[in-house]
Amino acid sequence: MSPSIEKLLIIQDRDRRALQLDLELKRIPGERAEVEARAKAATTRLEELKLKAKQVESERKELENQVGTKREQINKWRGQQLQTKKNEEYQTLAHEIQNAEKEIFKIEDKELDLMDKAEKIAAEIKKEQQVLTEVNAVALRQRDTLGQRETAMKAELEKLKAERGALCKDVDESVMSRYERIMRHRKDSAVVPVQHGICGGCHLQIPPQVMHQAKSSEEMVTCDQCGRILYWSREFEPAAQTAAH
Numbered sequence: 001m002s003p004s005i006e007k008l009l010i011i012q013d014r015d016r017r018a019l020q021l022d023l024e025l026k027r028i029p030g031e032r033a034e035v036e037a038r039a040k041a042a043t044t045r046l047e048e049l050k051l052k053a054k055q056v057e058s059e060r061k062e063l064e065n066q067v068g069t070k071r072e073q074i075n076k077w078r079g080q081q082l083q084t085k086k087n088e089e090y091q092t093l094a095h096e097i098q099n100a101e102k103e104i105f106k107i108e109d110k111e112l113d114l115m116d117k118a119e120k121i122a123a124e125i126k127k128e129q130q131v132l133t134e135v136n137a138v139a140l141r142q143r144d145t146l147g148q149r150e151t152a153m154k155a156e157l158e159k160l161k162a163e164r165g166a167l168c169k170d171v172d173e174s175v176m177s178r179y180e181r182i183m184r185h186r187k188d189s190a191v192v193p194v195q196h197g198i199c200g201g202c203h204l205q206i207p208p209q210v211m212h213q214a215k216s217s218e219e220m221v222t223c224d225q226c227g228r229i230l231y232w233s234r235e236f237e238p239a240a241q242t243a244a245h
């Protein structure tokens with residue numbers, strides 16, 4: 001293997017790792033948004049329940065006021081009953097009082113229903129508060145982990161960039177620009193081994209002459225089909241053939 005191929009393979013290894021890191025870094029904002037969305041959803045659920053509890057409580061208070069008003073009215077009517085000397089008026093007041101008392105019963109039934117409802121909501125709030133506490137604790141850990149991962153990946157990228165810069169200095173400029181052009185185009189790899197007579201990039205057959213050139217390692221050869229730089233590697237040749245060379 002020619003020295004420049006060897007160096008290109010190391011550069012390629014760093015570049016592929018950098019591409020992988022880039023992809024993972026791009027996924028971090030999405031992952032972060034998911035964490036925040038989960039925490040927000042739990043907070044919203046709790047807020048909605050608390051609002052519902054408030055509404056039920058104010059409905060109950062309103063009913064309580066209605067009962068109070070009716071009781072005052074009843075007391076007033078009772079006073080009037082004591083003062084009146086007319087039997088007819090007394091009976092009318094008695095009838096009004098009876099009706100008002102019936103209405104009070106009905107309102108108090110509704111109040112009991114609302115108290116039931118309030119109790120259920122209170123239990124839900126308690127449960128949801130626990131859920132929120134857990135969700136927040138998980139979110140805290142996840143934010144931390146994401147931050148650590150991001151920092152580590154950025155640091156590794158910087159290191160790779162520095163390493164790459166140093167490695168590139170030893171490679172011929174024309175070779176380097178050829179490599180970079182192929183890498184930009186192919187994304188995955190620019191330098192590939194000939195594996196059992198097949199290009200390691202596009203997996204198509206290599207003509208014997210090209211294979212011979214790759215093997216001799218005198219000059220840099222490329223695959224006719226995909227344009228990737230080829231190198232011959234002993235590890236992909238059958239054992240008998242390897243022994244013969």
Ligand SMILES: [Zn+2]
Nearest residue numbers: 199202223226
């Ligand atoms: Zn190819």
